[in-house]
Amino acid sequence: MNDQAAKLRQRMVQAIDQSRNETGARQHLSLARTIAVVSGKGGVGKTNISVNFALELARNRKKVMLLDMDLGMGNVHIILGQQPKFSLKDYLIGNALIEETITPYNTHLDYIAGGSGLDDIIEWTDEIVERLMIVFDEMQKTYDYIIFDMGAGATKRTIELIGAVDDIIVVATPEPTSITDAYSMMKYIVMNDFDKPLHIITNRVQNNKQMKQVSxxxxxxxxxxxxxxxxxxxxxxxxxxMTEAVIAQKPFTELKPNATLSKQLTQITQAFIGNPFERVEEPNHFIQKLKGFFMKGSR
Structure with missing residues (x-):
């Protein structure tokens, strides 16, 4: 296992270096900030927001990794208008090398697709956990931000991952079911980690009054x-x-960068970059927590 881990770690470093050969080496002052984008229910535009949010961070000259964690039903690559040959699921089940899964979108944004098709069910063995830890550990040293676009709702693995990240962004719409489910998700998170920074984005609002009501x-x-x-x-x-952009398979902030929707997303990104939460944990707590969660769950 140790030899295998060393080889995987070396491949991870090589893959990231290759994906960013246009930018040169990053000068690391700290580990990447990890962010989980979640929603209480599906159909709220969470993935669309994750993709465009990642792009906005990249436009601020931040090195960003976007991971589609909806394994088997991911669509980050569709919104980006690309069709990677391999996905995170392929890597986890041993069908691809890690360097084959990392896809550069532009100079500052890389992503890993979640994969499509539910023909392969992933069992979280010790080997798979080790493969994940190697990937995440190296990514933390390489990127400024790691964004996890989570599947809708709360599963055991969703809760474990969002319990380890630095920040959580909750996406909701004005629909009563979306508001209720978003609150339930946040309540569950707070009951397990009261100090976890929570951020709210309301999508698909009709007017200013509705904007204030929901958020x-x-x-x-x-x-x-x-x-x-x-x-x-x-x-x-x-x-x-937003729908037009999905059909065109192009992020809406790129399709129409001067549209009101795009400007709102830019404002949201700037608000996040300047958020008031202070870091109180050790900078490597993400890997430590995640390993604890996953190792416990794989036994």
Missing amino acids: HRLQYAMKNFLKKETVVLGNLQEDPL
Whole structure:
């Protein structure tokens, strides 16, 4: 296992170096900031937001890795208009090398697709856990941000991963079921880790009044019932551009960068970069926590 781990780690370093040969070596002052983008239910535009958020961070000259964690049903690559040969699922089950899964999108953004098709069910063996830890450990040393686009809802593996990351972004829409499910997700997170930074993005709002109602309702509920402060990063209006961009298989901030929707996403990104939460944990807590969760769950 040790020899295998050493080989995997070497491949991981080589793969990342190859993907960023246009930018040169990054000067590391700290480990990557890890972010999980989640939602209480599907169909709220979470992946669309994850992709465009990652692109906005990249436009700020941040080195970003976007991981599609919806294994078997991922669509990050579709929104980016690409068709990678291999996915994270392929790597985990041993069908591909790690260097074959990392796809550079532009100078500052790399991504790994989640894969499509549920014909292979992943059992989280010790070997798979080790492969994940190697990948994540090296990524933390290479990127400024690692964004995990999580599958909708809460599964055991979802909870384990979001329990380890630095920040969580919760996406909700004005639909009552979306608000309820988003609150339930945040409540579960807070009950397990009260200090976890929570950020809220409301998507598909119709007007300014609705913008305030949804985000402030969630923020108030968290503070009133759970005594937990949250940050409202911003709101995205209902706009046919989002659907238009998906059909065109191009991120909406690239398809129409001057549209109101794109400008709102830019404002959201700037709000996140300047968020008020302070780091209180050790910089390597992500790997330590994740290994603890996964090792416990694989036994």
